[in-house]
Amino acid sequence: MILDVQGDDPLHSGAGLWMYRFMEELYPICRSITGEGTRETLRRIAPHVPIEIHEVTTGTKAFDWTVPKEWNVRDAYVRNEAGERVIDFNKSNLHLLNYSIPFRGKVSQETLREHLFTLPEKPDWIPYRTSYYKENWGFCVSQRQAEALREPEYEVCIDADLKDGSLTYGECFVPGDTDQEVLFSCHVCHPSLCNDNLSGIALMTWLARYLKQKNSRFSYRFLFVPGTIGAIVWLSRNEELVSKIRHGLVVACVVDHRKPTYKKSRRGDTEIDRAVLHALRTRGLDYSVREFTPYGYDERQYCSPGFDLPVGSLTRTPHGAYPEYHTSADNLSFVRPECLADSLSIYLDVVEILESNSVYMSQCPKCEPQLGKRGLYRALGGLPDAEKGEMAMLWVLNLSDGKHSLLDIAEHAKLAYREIRRAANLLIEHDLLKEE
Amino acid sequence: MILDVQGDDPLHSGAGLWMYRFMEELYPICRSITGEGTRETLRRIAPHVPIEIHEVTTGTKAFDWTVPKEWNVRDAYVRNEAGERVIDFNKSNLHLLNYSIPFRGKVSQETLREHLFTLPEKPDWIPYRTSYYKENWGFCVSQRQAEALREPEYEVCIDADLKDGSLTYGECFVPGDTDQEVLFSCHVCHPSLCNDNLSGIALMTWLARYLKQKNSRFSYRFLFVPGTIGAIVWLSRNEELVSKIRHGLVVACVVDHRKPTYKKSRRGDTEIDRAVLHALRTRGLDYSVREFTPYGYDERQYCSPGFDLPVGSLTRTPHGAYPEYHTSADNLSFVRPECLADSLSIYLDVVEILESNSVYMSQCPKCEPQLGKRGLYRALGGLPDAEKGEMAMLWVLNLSDGKHSLLDIAEHAKLAYREIRRAANLLIEHDLLKEE
């Protein structure tokens, strides 16, 4: 069964706005690699798609790693002598060093400064910092806020728990005609940050919601996991399943207004790599391509040498490459519904290619079949050049020798996959082409 | 036995003029995919080369195709009220829609116009149009001729037969030392058009005439066939022979004054591809190269996936890429004898490479042989650089390891094939090289 993902699908209209609204809903929640914020985020996905929420106990081994403690914050602030909150977690959850240990006490200005993180080159922005694997407390503030701290002493309160509990991740499985899978994965551990990565959560939720209403060849698995540790935990608990993953994408940073970027899988020339590049190329808009590097998002884990999965990452501007990255400026006003919708349309193009790409055999391999007698060829000869649709048919017939998939043919012929797919359908109807 | 196709061969002088005269002779004949015109054309080749003329009955199956009816025209015109022929087949056989059904009757100006074909952007030229696989009648006229038709009614007469008969093609076989074949194929179905393809017919006739007087390693097969259906018929009747075809070229459009163009075989890197590209590259003149596409001349059939023969197409400007293409402007005044001769010289260079290219083994593979003691090396050492001839010898010795043909060596060394061939001959004479 082949997906119908044409542009006039009623589900599409308003997709950008739908995703934007969902980001708005999730924005205020303080997420981390563990804790109630992440759990709450997953709970809010549940009304839209059949998501299974997994809890993995602190201390559980996952390859070289161990599930860390659960972190929950009730309140956090720095107060001056007058009792005013000069830094307040309630104003922005970025203020608190993410995964900070609890702390209470009076400290000198000097000591406090050792625990402050700022971005001097962007004096109004609050940076986002974490301290997962080294115990520390701290606050992130704008440079101006830091400069305004002139009093000799401050009262610090980090009313948080860091204790045994569990790590939480969500998994949504949409079965298809076969048990071969397409994997989509996003990280859900960032607090109030939009491009990175509420945009990924929203896009994946929309996509899962869309696909569960469709027939599809592949089964689809959507992982909503805390970065690094979440992907590692999932892989460690699903090793036997990994061989079913035929294609995959890590979804992040899909909402900024800059051009899309594809980071290839470790193998670099798998079908997902070629499908994404074909989709990007045939849009006629600017895009960029990066070779795999072992740094970035969770493709690091999916593409570790022991798994080496065909998983790339399709973003707009990649991590670290835009000024708003990991700062308070990656907020809702940075978000553009139409950019999210545009990212989604590329994901849908990719899904369309993956779903329908196959290898066929021409049923008339010796010389061309007579297209004219089947009404497939312009009747009047001698025109200067064949039309596009006819060229697509001729290419499909010429290259359907059992060695070329439709995507191979599209790339070789320098025609859009959709043209080639349409030509193949026509030839199948006329018994000139058959799936191998 | 290796061909001697040096430039001073007496057969060469006047080749351009000879071919031009032959085109002149064939120009007035009205050819089509079947009929007396094509038959007559083949008969006129017969005095020059041993051509076998095959007749294949209407209705014969050839893969997905069926041999069509035979078409013969006695007369065709459109007359005005005054009885004057305003369109006259006798003035140009292009005027009649090729393969038009017979028709007689008075028609309104409006109806007539529905059966007229013009080229508005070239108002003085008559277009060439065919209607092979859809029954239709019509005339091709210049835009000015069409505009001059002002009378309300015209008398139309197409005194033609379209009935059971046969399809005619010619085959000329020149045996060589082995039964391995080189195939040359051209289409013979176009009426009074010169570049496309009287030039191909003339060049192939000259080449066959030349080769039959030579000793050659390969056998040569020259096919003079109606386009598409002719090649398909030949292939369907000679399937067992196809495995002997080692190299092949489709010959067309070899007389215009623009640069030569090579369209690669479907496989793209066969010896014929490399031989033609080497010949073009080492001439030092401009040329262009195109990848295989399943549109063009009869390479479409030879390179269909069930055959996938090593057959390219060596033309000057390819079909559809020059303004005169398929119009009355592709006439004798468009023809340049010296361009035909130039095309021929490339074909001869290619034949020379194919004939003499082989894999050899150095008889002194460990270290260089001492060329000096055989008089093959300049006696006086210390000069800044070895001369070309010596370099050619050193390359042949170094790469004749059973894995490189002389053409491989020429390409690798960036030397002309002729230099490499000459060096190999010298080394063979001195027992330093032996055919594998």
Next chain:
Amino acid sequence: MILDVQGDDPLHSGAGLWMYRFMEELYPICRSITGEGTRETLRRIAPHVPIEIHEVTTGTKAFDWTVPKEWNVRDAYVRNEAGERVIDFNKSNLHLLNYSIPFRGKVSQETLREHLFTLPEKPDWIPYRTSYYKENWGFCVSQRQAEALREPEYEVCIDADLKDGSLTYGECFVPGDTDQEVLFSCHVCHPSLCNDNLSGIALMTWLARYLKQKNSRFSYRFLFVPGTIGAIVWLSRNEELVSKIRHGLVVACVVDHRKPTYKKSRRGDTEIDRAVLHALRTRGLDYSVREFTPYGYDERQYCSPGFDLPVGSLTRTPHGAYPEYHTSADNLSFVRPECLADSLSIYLDVVEILESNSVYMSQCPKCEPQLGKRGLYRALGGLPDAEKGEMAMLWVLNLSDGKHSLLDIAEHAKLAYREIRRAANLLIEHDLLKEE
């Protein structure tokens, strides 16, 4: 055991000057493909490295070649009527045509001129010419010297022997942990010429002297051989040894001030090719690369098809490509100690790569290991980009799958080999990496 060839090695300081002094010492000696000059040269290497001097009798067969007669000169001059030496071997050994036959007698100016070699375009330089394989006598003089010869008759004396004796070559073997060898070869047959090739002799002597004081994985073999015939003789006497040669370089022209040039081995992509190119690329200085050609120095023999050894040639300006080549201008004032030292440093970089390049297996192939808990990763997350050292570790872990050597990884990651090697060492220390 891995070589330590860091820049602060005490052996390094003064290497340029040491090599320069050694060239100075060898400069006056008149060398040829046989004879006392070459023998004396080898004897002067002996105090520095354990060199074995081989004598191979005239007439000995070596593949297609025969060891030639031994050539020794006592004196050679041309005297004018006044008894003055107008050409004097004692002033420059280049004056005598190298390997000239003995000759004594009065000759007319005209006859003398037939035996003179000059460089008209460089009127003050004496050319270097040889006549090894064709018996001849002659003198090489500057154009000005030749022009000054105005007398009708001259007395010629070439007091030389050309008779049965032996060919001499030197071989220095430095054993390593394995019997797999790295070959360095230079020619020792040129008289007073510096870049070509006293520089090669000096560099190889220094390198052998250095390596014999080090532990090394590979054994090193240094060949000091007369050009062409010497390499051929060595190969013919050591055929069984050749399979142990894993890497090799021909050393010549390593002292001029122009950029380094690497000429690839015949195979073109062996480890020595990649190691040299990596060393050149990561220096950040200009260099050039040439594909293998069967003309040049003794790589011609090592890369003949019967041996096809992984032997390239690392020079500065290659033979024939600098104006001073094979002239009296290639003298001690053309020599720059710092250029020799610079060449040496590239050779040492190459040795370092060859010695330490290996294939490893990540001991944690499924997902990344947790570098943080081992103190190998910055503690504070959320920064825009990983540092270089961390990237090197991540690359080594990701690509150490048994298919990539450290050099492969360095090239793939576009990082310096040294960075990758350092990262690998750190990972080995932490049991995260193991040699295959």
